[in-house]
Amino acid sequence: MTTKNRPPTIGDVAQRAKVSIATVSRVLNGKVPVAPDKADRVRAAIEELQFVPRTAARVLASRKTGTVGLVLPEISGAFFSPMLRGVEAGIRQAGYDFLIHSMQTTHEGIPHRQLGEHNTDGLIVFTGSLDIKELTRLNRINFPIVLLHQTPPESLNIPVITIENKSGAEMLVDHLIEGHGRRRIVYLQGPEGHEDSVWRERGYRESLEAHGITFDPELVATGGFDDEEAFATIQELILEGVEFDAVFAGDDDAAMGVMRALKLAGRLVPDDVSVVGFDDIPFARYVSPPLTTIHAPIEEVGREAVSQLMRLINGQQPEALTLMRTELVLRESCGCESGEIKPASPMDP
Amino acid sequence: MTTKNRPPTIGDVAQRAKVSIATVSRVLNGKVPVAPDKADRVRAAIEELQFVPRTAARVLASRKTGTVGLVLPEISGAFFSPMLRGVEAGIRQAGYDFLIHSMQTTHEGIPHRQLGEHNTDGLIVFTGSLDIKELTRLNRINFPIVLLHQTPPESLNIPVITIENKSGAEMLVDHLIEGHGRRRIVYLQGPEGHEDSVWRERGYRESLEAHGITFDPELVATGGFDDEEAFATIQELILEGVEFDAVFAGDDDAAMGVMRALKLAGRLVPDDVSVVGFDDIPFARYVSPPLTTIHAPIEEVGREAVSQLMRLINGQQPEALTLMRTELVLRESCGCESGEIKPASPMDP
DNA sequence: ACGCTTTCTGAAAGCGTTTTCAAAAGTATA
DNA sequence: TATACTTTTGAAAACGCTTTCAGAAAGCGT
Secondary structure, eight states: OOOOOSOOOHHHHHHHHTSOHHHHHHHHHOSSOOOHHHHHHHHHHHHHHTOOOOHHHHHHHHSOOOEEEEEESOOOTTTHHHHHHHHHHHHHHTTOEEEEEEOSOOOSSOOOOOOSTTTOSEEEEETTSSOHHHHHHHHHTTOOEEEESOOOOTTSOOOEEEEOHHHHHHHHHHIIIIIHOOOOEEEEEOSTTOHHHHHHHHHHHHHHHHTTOOOOGGGEEEOTTSHHHHHHHHHHHHHTTOOOSEEEOSSHHHHHHHHHHHHHTTOOTTTTOEEEOSBOOGGGGTBSSOOBEEEOOHHHHHHHHHHHHHHHHTTOOOOSEEEEOOEEEOOSTTSOOOSSOOSOOOSOO | OOOOOSOOOHHHHHHHHTSOHHHHHHHHHOSSOOOHHHHHHHHHHHHHHTOOOOHHHHHHHHSOOOEEEEEESOOOTTTHHHHHHHHHHHHHHTTOEEEEEEOSOOOSSOOOOOOSTTTOSEEEEETTSSOHHHHHHHHHTTOOEEEESOOOOTTSOOOEEEEOHHHHHHHHHHIIIIIHOOOOEEEEEOSTTOHHHHHHHHHHHHHHHHTTOOOOGGGEEEOTTSHHHHHHHHHHHHHTTOOOSEEEOSSHHHHHHHHHHHHHTTOOTTTTOEEEOSBOOGGGGTBSSOOBEEEOOHHHHHHHHHHHHHHHHTTOOOOSEEEEOOEEEOOSTTSOOOSSOOSOOOSOO
16 A cells, blocks of 8 residues: 555545446536445545545546636725625535635736636626626627626627616606705716716606706716715816715715815805715714615625526526616605614615 | 537647647646747637536646635625635635535534535634544644634644634723723623634723722523524523623624613613623624624634635744724723714724 | 756645446346 | 347556656757
């Protein structure tokens, strides 16, 4: 008996169980029946040897990676935690591994390995993280992909999971107008390439129009989905003397920056200016005043993305478009009153 | 010419460039010099064929996965976003892939593939996510691991990255006592097995002692690192008639729950009760009143963890213990005054 | 032009599984 | 008991790269 000190392989197990490696492989994968006595011997040998199959060898031989990739533009904000949570849970449940790439640091020089056909079985792609060219290439070779919060080019047939941005925005603006008589409502756009933002703006415009308010381009500015950027933008707006009585921030993070800028300028929220956000991140109800916003089922979007991706991977027909329901959450930053802080808004409707 | 329609392999490239596959491999990896003309031919062939090497094959042949794993107990709270961000950035910069596993869903039945020697080159393990047995096993085979916020058993020689929990807690409690004359300070423990919590409690006790205040077990309760749990605990404390004039919540998330419970009970913060947190998550300054807390360099902890792991992977001597500096951030929830909301507390000192 | 290094190169041997194929062993039917 | 299937099984061929080894080519001093 050679006392090689390297980790056991399937061959060692086979030898010990007195079967062929093919048989070991079969009990490992459980797809093909194996005689109970042999199967037991194999299992015992695996246990004794503490054998763990090498992933790489399996992947190479089976041409399946057992891995799902998530591609993000960046990891930041309160938004990503629930989303990751949803995706991770879904992937785990499906028995896959979870590889994550963020594009945030396009380090000079290091072009960094692409996630794609050769290292994953499918990709979940968040808006703004993969260019059309790569998307097209992957689609052409029929590689499973789902898009998050991004409509694909018409020519590509890629399932999309997103939320009701437009109607959410409409609810918000409707409420500002109808509930609080606001007329000059600033809209803060999200970051470039972030599709949520364009839908929200569309909802904003339609609501305006429905109430006979003419759209004023002066009232649309860029806020990013980021409190600092929103802060700066609102300061600038005030400096320029633009008049407004409400702000629809691109998302909740931006709304924070808006409120800070307003407070600094001595404008009272919601007395002088109503502020509303989007997403209903956990902290929205803790800020002062508590933020009126749209509840987005972020974690479920992640789960649903995995679910559709799995259909694709398993050759089933996926839903072309999954639109997750959003919901108006009235708190105080719009001008509504609320006796006390209510329990958390529903995460699992 | 056979028109096989499968993705090109290194052999196809070699054939096209009229060199051996060994040479292609060499230009791919760049470790061994190759004649410039051949190298150019190879690069051209790769480009034309759109060749991408199969990760699995490389891993199998080289016995290196090029992947780092992160093991977490769960993905939640405002804490994880910056941490993930730091880890991801570090791993990317080091040219590795990033596999993430969370233990949150120990789905019945699905024991789920372990992250370990066979699918990663090293592991970053967050407190509470791997049991001693597995840790010991991995350590015995000399597998690169760093621990986050958790001291390893003495027998194991595993590098640790953590933050100055104890001195941070001391600063906080010192301030509560010296700055605001508080004497009956509640301490809310974090979740079971979370080491940060025990250090914070130690700091709490030492500060008490240093000020001649006797420790009262009645004032220590469990709050989780979670606003709902903290909320419930504070409600209970009030119901039981426990008297206190300050609360040191386990972390900022818990502090939110504390403030909500207090508000609901009609206790004013900070007039009746001072509240302080720990971590300085981005929202800490936006809540009402703005939260006094300890700033923890979470993202840097993530980066540093990768950095130490890389030393281990590359056979260099790592730092046995990396203690990241924390800093007191005075806002209003303790009773301090602040004229206006200040810009973000420093994330990159 | 001749040895002696040094630098490049290709053939071939792995790396550790899965999977195909055909043979062996069982089972049910006649 | 023989025949025709149906299960189980093992041998061996992939899977697509890296790496070792030895030989070829090139550089260099004389």
